[in-house]
Structures are given as C-alpha cells and as structure tokens.
Amino acid sequence: MADVATQGRTINEDRQRRWRQAGIYIALTVVTFIMVFPILWMISVSLKPTTETFSLPPRLLPDSFHWGGYAKVLTDPKFRTFLINSYVVGLAVTALSLVIGTLAAFGFSRYRFFGDRVAKLFVITTQMVPTITLLIPYFGVIVFLGLYDTLWGLILTYLTFALPYSIVMMNGYLDTIPKDFDEAATIDGCTPLGVLVRVLLPVALPGIISTAVYTFLLAWNEFLFALALTRSMDMRTVPVGISMMVGEFGLKWDKMMAFSVIGSLPVLILFMLVQRFVVGGLSAGGVKG
Amino acid sequence: MIKTRMTAFALAAATALTPLAAQGEIEWLQWFAAENTDGFYDELVADFEAKHPDITVKLVTQPFGKVRESIVTDSAIGVGSDVLGLNMPWTKEFLDIGILEPLDDYLARDDNSFATGDLVEAPLGKIDGHTWMVPLNAFPFVMHVNMGLVREAGFDAPPATWAELSAQTSAISALQDGTSGIGMPFSSQPPSNGPILTFLPLLYANGGRIMDGTTPNFDNPKVVETLQYLKDMNDAGGMAPGAASRTGGVDLEEFIAGRTGFLISPGVHSSSITSRNPELDYTLVRVPSNGENAYRVHGWEIGISADSANKEDAWTFVNYLLSPEVNARAAKAANALPGNLKALDAVREGADETLIKQMDILSGDTPVEEMRQSPKAVGSWSVMTEEIQAMLRGDQTPAETATAVQARWIELAK
Numbered sequence: 062m063a064d065v066a067t068q069g070r071t072i073n074e075d076r077q078r079r080w081r082q083a084g085i086y087i088a089l090t091v092v093t094f095i096m097v098f099p100i101l102w103m104i105s106v107s108l109k110p111t112t113e114t115f116s117l118p119p120r121l122l123p124d125s126f127h128w129g130g131y132a133k134v135l136t137d138p139k140f141r142t143f144l145i146n147s148y149v150v151g152l153a154v155t156a157l158s159l160v161i162g163t164l165a166a167f168g169f170s171r172y173r174f175f176g177d178r179v180a181k182l183f184v185i186t187t188q189m190v191p192t193i194t195l196l197i198p199y200f201g202v203i204v205f206l207g208l209y210d211t212l213w214g215l216i217l218t219y220l221t222f223a224l225p226y227s228i229v230m231m232n233g234y235l236d237t238i239p240k241d242f243d244e245a246a247t248i249d250g251c252t253p254l255g256v257l258v259r260v261l262l263p264v265a266l267p268g269i270i271s272t273a274v275y276t277f278l279l280a281w282n283e284f285l286f287a288l289a290l291t292r293s294m295d296m297r298t299v300p301v302g303i304s305m306m307v308g309e310f311g312l313k314w315d316k317m318m319a320f321s322v323i324g325s326l327p328v329l330i331l332f333m334l335v336q337r338f339v340v341g342g343l344s345a346g347g348v349k350g
Numbered sequence: 351m352i353k354t355r356m357t358a359f360a361l362a363a364a365t366a367l368t369p370l371a372a373q374g375e376i377e378w379l380q381w382f383a384a385e386n387t388d389g390f391y392d393e394l395v396a397d398f399e400a401k402h403p404d405i406t407v408k409l410v411t412q413p414f415g416k417v418r419e420s421i422v423t424d425s426a427i428g429v430g431s432d433v434l435g436l437n438m439p440w441t442k443e444f445l446d447i448g449i450l451e452p453l454d455d456y457l458a459r460d461d462n463s464f465a466t467g468d469l470v471e472a473p474l475g476k477i478d479g480h481t482w483m484v485p486l487n488a489f490p491f492v493m494h495v496n497m498g499l500v501r502e503a504g505f506d507a508p509p510a511t512w513a514e515l516s517a518q519t520s521a522i523s524a525l526q527d528g529t530s531g532i533g534m535p536f537s538s539q540p541p542s543n544g545p546i547l548t549f550l551p552l553l554y555a556n557g558g559r560i561m562d563g564t565t566p567n568f569d570n571p572k573v574v575e576t577l578q579y580l581k582d583m584n585d586a587g588g589m590a591p592g593a594a595s596r597t598g599g600v601d602l603e604e605f606i607a608g609r610t611g612f613l614i615s616p617g618v619h620s621s622s623i624t625s626r627n628p629e630l631d632y633t634l635v636r637v638p639s640n641g642e643n644a645y646r647v648h649g650w651e652i653g654i655s656a657d658s659a660n661k662e663d664a665w666t667f668v669n670y671l672l673s674p675e676v677n678a679r680a681a682k683a684a685n686a687l688p689g690n691l692k693a694l695d696a697v698r699e700g701a702d703e704t705l706i707k708q709m710d711i712l713s714g715d716t717p718v719e720e721m722r723q724s725p726k727a728v729g730s731w732s733v734m735t736e737e738i739q740a741m742l743r744g745d746q747t748p749a750e751t752a753t754a755v756q757a758r759w760i761e762l763a764k
Contacts, residue, residue: 111627112607112626112629115604115609116607117528117609197423197426204429288412288416289420289423292379292410292412293408293410294411304415304416305413308384308413309381310616310618310619310622311602311619311622
C-alpha cells in the first residue's frame with residue numbers, strides 16, 4: 062500500500078517536474094525570440110527592396126532577395142573607412158586596457174599599499190557616473206590635448222571608460238588564484254612581472270578574454286562620443302556611419318540595415334568564438350578560491 | 351597666486367594646442383551631404399577650390415538630428431565651423447548665445463554673384479535689426495496624393511479645399527482595413543515636430559498665423575478653427591489611427607507603402623516617393639485651402655559663425671553657393687527649389703515632373719515662415735504636440751488647447 066502511495070507521489074513529482082521544465086523551455090523560447098527577432102528583422106529589411114520594407118502584412122522573408130543595399134555599402138569607400146576606423150579603435154582600446162588593467166589589477170590583488178582600498182573604491186566609483194554628463198568635459202580635454210577629430214582622441218576616451226571595468230574584472234579573477242602559485246614561482250626565481258606573465262595570466266585566460274570582449278564591444282558600439290569627438294568622414298566609426306543614413310527627409314532603409322548587418326558581424330563572430338570563456342570569465346571573479 | 355598662474359598656463363596651453371584654422375582654410379558644417387545627394391557636395395567643394403585656389407573647404411557632415419547640438423557644443427568649446435548649415439527654427443536660440451554673424455554688410459556688397467532681392471525672402475527677414483542667414487534652397491510644403499485611393503473612393507480629382515479634404519479622407523478611410531485618409535504625426539518622440547509638419551501648413555492655408563511679430567500668438571480664432579478642423583477629421587475617422595505615436599518618418603513610409611491617401615510634407619519628398627514606389631499612382635497638389643493660398647516654406651539655410659577666424663573666405667564660399675549657376679545645381683541635387691530665384695529657369699530645364707509641378711503650383715502662393723523668429727521654437731513643438739494629443743484624446747476642446755499652448759509657450763520663453 063505504502064509502495065503504491067510512494068509510486069503515486071513519484072509519478073506526480075515526475076509530472077510536475079516535466080511541466081516545470083516545459084514551462085522553462087517555453088519561457089526561454091519566448092525570451093530568445095524577443096531577443097533574436099530584431100536581428101532577424103534587420104537582416105530581413107537589408108535584403109528587401111525598399112517598396113517591401115513597410116508592406117502589410119509584414120513579412121520576414123522577402124519576395125525576392127535584394128542585395129542592392131549590400132552592394133551600395135560595400136562599393137562605397139566611405140563605409141570601408143568607417144569599418145577600418147572601428148577596428149582600429151576597438152583593437153587599440155582592447156589591447157591598451159588589457160595591458161594597463163591587468164597590471165593595475167595585479168597590484169591591487171597581490172600587494173597591500175597605502176591607500177589601496179581608497180584607490181580601488183575610486184576605480185569602481187568612476188563607473189557610476191552617467192557618461193552623458195562627461196561629454197562636455199571630455200570634449201574640452203580632447204580639444205585641449207589637440208586630439209579632436211583623431212582616432213587617438215576616441216581611443217583615449219574609450220580607454221577611460223574601459224579601464225575601470227578591466228581593473229575590477231581582472232582583480233576579481235586574479236584574487237581567485239591562490240597566492241601559493243606566486244610564492245612557488247618566486248622561489249623558482251621569477252620576478253613579480255614574471256609571476257604575472259608566466260604563472261597568473263595563463264591561468265587567468267578566461268578572465269582576460271571576457272574582459273577583452275567587453276572592452277571591444279564597448280568601443281565598437283559607442284555612438285555619442287564618436288559623434289562628438291570626430292567631424293571628418295575619415296575619422297567616423299560604424300555607429301556614426303549608420304546614423305548618417307537617417308536624413309532629414311527620410312531613411313535609406315536597405316543601406317542602413319545592410320551596413321548594420323555588416324557592422325554587427327564582427328561582434329557576433331567574436332562572441333560566438335569566445336562565448337565559453339566569456340561566460341566562465343564573468344562568473345569566475347565572483348567567487349574567491 | 352599659484353592658482354592664477356596655473357590657470358594662465360592652462361589657458362595658454364589650450365590656445366596653443368587648439369587647432370586654429372589657417373588662413374584660407376574654412377570648415378562647412380552641414381547635414382545636406384548626408385541626404386540623398388551622394389557625392390554632390392564633395393564635387394561642389396572641389397569645384398570651388400579649383401576656382402579659388404587660395405581657399406580650401408573642409409566639408410563636415412553630421413546627421414540632421416545632431417547638427418543643432420553640434421553647432422552649440424562646437425561653439426562653446428571653440429571649435430565651431432566657419433560656414434554653418436542652418437534650419438530656420440534654430441535662429442532665435444542661436445542668436446541668444448551669439449553664434450551667428452550678421453550678414454547685412456556682406457549682402458550690401460556690389461561684387462556679389464547674386465542680387466539680394468532675388469533670394470527667397472523667408473530666411474532674410476531681419477531679427478534684432480540684422481539678417482543672419484541666406485537660403486541655399488527652399489522646400490515648400492505641399493500635399494502628396496495617392497490618386498489610386500482617391501479614385502477608389504469615388505473622386506476624380508485631389509482635394510483643393512478643406513471641405514473636399516474632409517470628404518475624401520473619410521471616404522478613403524472607409525475603403526478597407528489598414529487604409530486611412532491622411533496621416534498626422536503627433537508623436538512626442540523628439541523632435542516632436544508633427545505640428546509644424548501638418549498643423550501649420552493647414553493653418554496658413556486657412557489664413558492664420560501663430561506669431562505676432564516675435565511674440566507667440568497661439569490662442570487666436572484661426573488657430574482654434576484649424577484645431578477644430580483636425581478634431582472633426584479625427585472624429586470622422588479620416589485621420590490614420592495612432593496619431594500620438596506617429597512620427598513624420600512613419601507618415602512618409604505609410605504613404606509610400608500606399609496605405610494613406612494624403613501626406614502633407616515638403617515637396618522634396620516626391621523624389622523618395624516616386625523612386626521607392628514607382629507603382630504608386632502619385633501626384634502632388636498645394637495644401638487644400640480654406641481661404642488663403644499660402645504655404646509653409648522650409649529650406650536649407652547658410653550662415654557664418656560669429657567666431658570664424660576666416661569670415662572673408664567664408665563669405666566667398668557663401669557667395670559662390672548663391673550664384674545662379676551653382677545654386678541651380680544645388681537645388682537640382684536635392685530636388686528642391688533654388689534659394690536664388692534667378693536660378694529657377696536653370697532648375698526647370700531637365701527637372702523632373704514633380705519639381706516642375708511644385709514650381710507651377712506655388713508660383714502665385716504666399717510663402718510663410720514663422721519659426722525663425724519664434725522664441726524657443728523647438729521647445730514649442732513639444733508643447734503643441736502634447737496639447738494636440740490631449741485634444742485628439744477628447745480631454746480638451748480646441749479652444750482650451752489653444753489657450754494651453756499659448757500659456758505654456760509664454761512660460762517656456764521666459
């Protein structure tokens with residue numbers, strides 16, 4: 062009798078578990094669809110002739126694929142310049158913030174010095190200031206430094222946004238690596254820099270990759286400062302290039318969406334390649350070993 | 351003392367490091383090159399430089415939505431351009447912060463390539479005793495018509511009067527689901543410029559105005575009558591649903607897609623409409639009248655920065671742009687009417703049918719532009735938008751709407 066009751070309970074629990082799982086999958090599917098739909102629509106519009114952009118009822122698949130938007134974008138040297146600029150700025154900011162951020166994080170993680178807690182707090186606090194309020198001061202500083210309308214002006218600006226994150230992120234990651242590693246390496250004759258480069262960085266690779274991806278995304282997607290701190294077509298980046306297609310008298314939908322797709326591809330590919338490290342890197346710093 | 355020295359040092363360093371324009375180098379900040387004029391302005395600048403080897407022009411192009419902020423910010427930081435592309439509603443705001451150079455002395459010169467009397471008048475009117483801008487080209491507001499829907503609704507010709515417009519909008523809306531008579535863009539989304547796109551052209555065609563000189567005068571009978579007309583059209587179902595969330599861009603797209611019968615907007619939209627939907631049975635007419643044949647004139651204006659270090663070169667460039675031959679080319683490139691009316695004949699030659707139609711329709715009508723002299727023009731659009739939204743929701747009468755806009759606008763202008 063007891064067995065039957067237990068069996069009944071087990072069946073009920075199993076059924077409940079299946080319903081729960083089904084609910085979770087349905088919720089995940091809905092959320093995924095909401096997240097992915099704008100991207101699908103962007104691709105769809107980029108492949109539609111402009112007469113179909115606003116057709117009713119809306120259709121995801123066009124009647125015929127129209128590659129005109131891509132052809133216009135890819136054959137226009139302006140857009141190539143925007144892409145190259147975005148790559149230059151993104152890669153430079155990523156490289157610089159990783160080098161400087163990792164060195165700073167190493168200092169915070171492995172050494173105690175006067176004012177270290179205040180300095181760390183200050184680094185975190187800079188992240189809390191809304192960037193829009195910094196636009197005019199940054200504008201003034203960049204002009205003062207003679208870097209207005211140069212890629213160096215953008216690199217320097219983005220570096221100041223990316224560095225605090227890099228420091229916090231790498232500091233969290235390095236803190237998870239036991240100090241025994243450092244001591245063993247030191248006994249074997251490593252200098253402090255040798256400890257960082259030969260011992261800690263290989264272990265911290267997931268953290269480095271996730272920090273790099275975040276930094277690259279920040280520089281690649283940023284619009285407001287790129288618009289304010291540059292004025293020549295030769296210095297514009299992808300987001301500003303896209304905004305140039307929103308005119309006073311209408312939008313060039315096919316070109317705008319084609320360029321948006323082309324502009325999104327590097328980020329998507331990058332993220333797909335290193336997704337494993339990014340997820341691992343983001344969560345690793347949260348737990349101390 | 352130390353602080354003073356530090357400040358002086360910083361200022362000196364800033365002056366030394368700030369890139370100053372060399373003699374003969376000017377910058378032209380505008381959004382025109384980002385419109386449907388691919389490559390035209392680069393060629394124009396190259397042509398100017400070939401004719402004036404001692405002057406180089408740097409073409410600085412910003413998206414339209416950012417130009418106003420850019421001009422203000424650049425000026426504040428000291429990196430303002432020499433020649434500025436301008437929109438008339440920004441005038442008062444720019445004058446308040448001293449961005450613009452008065453052009454009276456330049457316009458009075460004998461060796462100009464144009465006669466001031468030949469220029470489109472609207473941007474030239476004096477404010478604070480001076481002229482601040484000149485017209486590169488002009489975009490009169492017209493009504494674009496989907497003749498297919500007009501005929502389907504049982505009419506042979508587009509509406510010429512308010513009464514005909516009401517009848518046709520209701521009939522078109524009754525045709526089928528998803529089809530509306532006319533779109534009215536009263537979205538609060540910046541720049542919230544729906545009222546100046548549609549309400550003002552109808553008001554001017556009704557013989558009304560919203561300004562008394564430089565003072566807002568929104569609560570007058572003509573305004574109330576025009577608001578009542580909008581409300582009646584909405585109540586009769588002639589207006590596309592969701593006016594409070596429609597932007598000018600959405601209205602244009604809906605018209606191009608063939609879902610609205612009429613669109614009130616600048617004539618320049620005709621090229622987008624015909625190129626993007628060649629199947630559309632399309633024509634354009636003057637905005638239906640209720641007593642006066644007047645149109646709202648919009649355009650691309652040019653001014654010179656008060657802080658420019660090369661004002662003479664800047665004027666040489668402006669002078670070049672306004673010469674009949676160059677001005678005609680600029681107008682054709684934008685499918686617009688020229689700022690220099692001496693260029694009209696050259697524009698007419700080889701112009702497409704829609705442009706010729708605009709020139710014919712508007713040759714005898716009265717141009718009206720009030721935004722240039724209006725205080726806090728851009729802010730006032732939001733006020734009008736919000737109050738018209740409330741009226742269309744049924745929360746207030748047209749008279750209450752006019753009173754509310756007037757009160758809020760006066761408060762805003764203080």
